[in-house]
Amino acid sequence: MPFIVHLSDLHVGAINFKENLLLEAIKKSNDLSPDVVIVTGDTTENGYYLEFEQAVEYLDLIESPILVVPGNHDARHVGDECFEIFIKERYGSLKIRKNAIKVIGLDSSEPDLDYGKVGRSQQKWMEDELKRANKKNMYKIIALHHHIIPVPKTGRERNVLTDAGDILKSVIDGNAQLVLSGHKHVPHVWVLENTGFVTAGTVSSLKLRGKDISSFNTIDIKDYAIEIVLNFSDGKRRCLASYKTTC
Ligand SMILES: [Fe+2]
Numbered sequence: 001m002p003f004i005v006h007l008s009d010l011h012v013g014a015i016n017f018k019e020n021l022l023l024e025a026i027k028k029s030n031d032l033s034p035d036v037v038i039v040t041g042d043t044t045e046n047g048y049y050l051e052f053e054q055a056v057e058y059l060d061l062i063e064s065p066i067l068v069v070p071g072n073h074d075a076r077h078v079g080d081e082c083f084e085i086f087i088k089e090r091y092g093s094l095k096i097r098k099n100a101i102k103v104i105g106l107d108s109s110e111p112d113l114d115y116g117k118v119g120r121s122q123q124k125w126m127e128d129e130l131k132r133a134n135k136k137n138m139y140k141i142i143a144l145h146h147h148i149i150p151v152p153k154t155g156r157e158r159n160v161l162t163d164a165g166d167i168l169k170s171v172i173d174g175n176a177q178l179v180l181s182g183h184k185h186v187p188h189v190w191v192l193e194n195t196g197f198v199t200a201g202t203v204s205s206l207k208l209r210g211k212d213i214s215s216f217n218t219i220d221i222k223d224y225a226i227e228i229v230l231n232f233s234d235g236k237r238r239c240l241a242s243y244k245t246t247c
């Protein structure tokens with residue numbers, strides 16, 4: 001059965017970035033040997049060249065196939081250019097498990113701004129990718145930094161995608177089974193129609209709310225069910241969501 005590790009919001013270069021948390025999460029991920037590791041942005045704190053240089057040293061330790069998308073922090077100080085130097089495409093797709101699964105990564109960042117936007121050309125590209133995947137009966141996962149649906153406990157909502165309604169419709173019409181995001185550092189799952197909207201916490205920073213601790217998600221995709229588990233940095237694990245699916 002497909003198994004995914006979802007890391008987000010590393011914030012390499014932040015004063016409260018904790019290298020030991022990231023190394024431990026990568027070690028756990030390597031031990032789990034997932035089909036893919038998906039990193040939903042804010043890999044760096046400021047988008048600086050040196051931060052990206054350090055970040056890829058960590059990402060290179062990941063032994064599984066990996067897909068990384070930029071976050072708002074990565075797009076600061078022309079970090080979008082550094083992202084392309086060190087990590088390559090800001091959006092693109094990856095096929096895994098002998099083409100049974102397609103991961104579609106989107107760049108929802110805007111240079112030096114915190115809000116998110118996918119934009120019409122990237123939306124059209126995503127729709128075409130979903131259509132092609134549907135023709136081949138592939139399992140479809142979208143990855144982007146900003147959440148499409150508001151996340152609880154994040155205060156006054158102002159960082160949801162500005163084109164959230166349009167992207168939500170494309171995702172639902174395109175029958176994507178999972179949408180993975182980060183950004184607010186609050187792990188949560190919404191299920192709408194046949195799509196799970198999953199946000200991850202911060203894997204390696206102390207940019208946390210209240211008594212939250214750093215974490216990452218693991219996703220177990222079964223024939224007619226999905227189980228999403230929260231893996232805390234203290235070693236504890238908790239089921240974040242478990243629900244039935246139609247495929
Ligand atoms: Fe973040």
Ligand SMILES: [Fe+2]
Pocket residue numbers: 042071072073145182183184
């Ligand atoms: Fe963010």
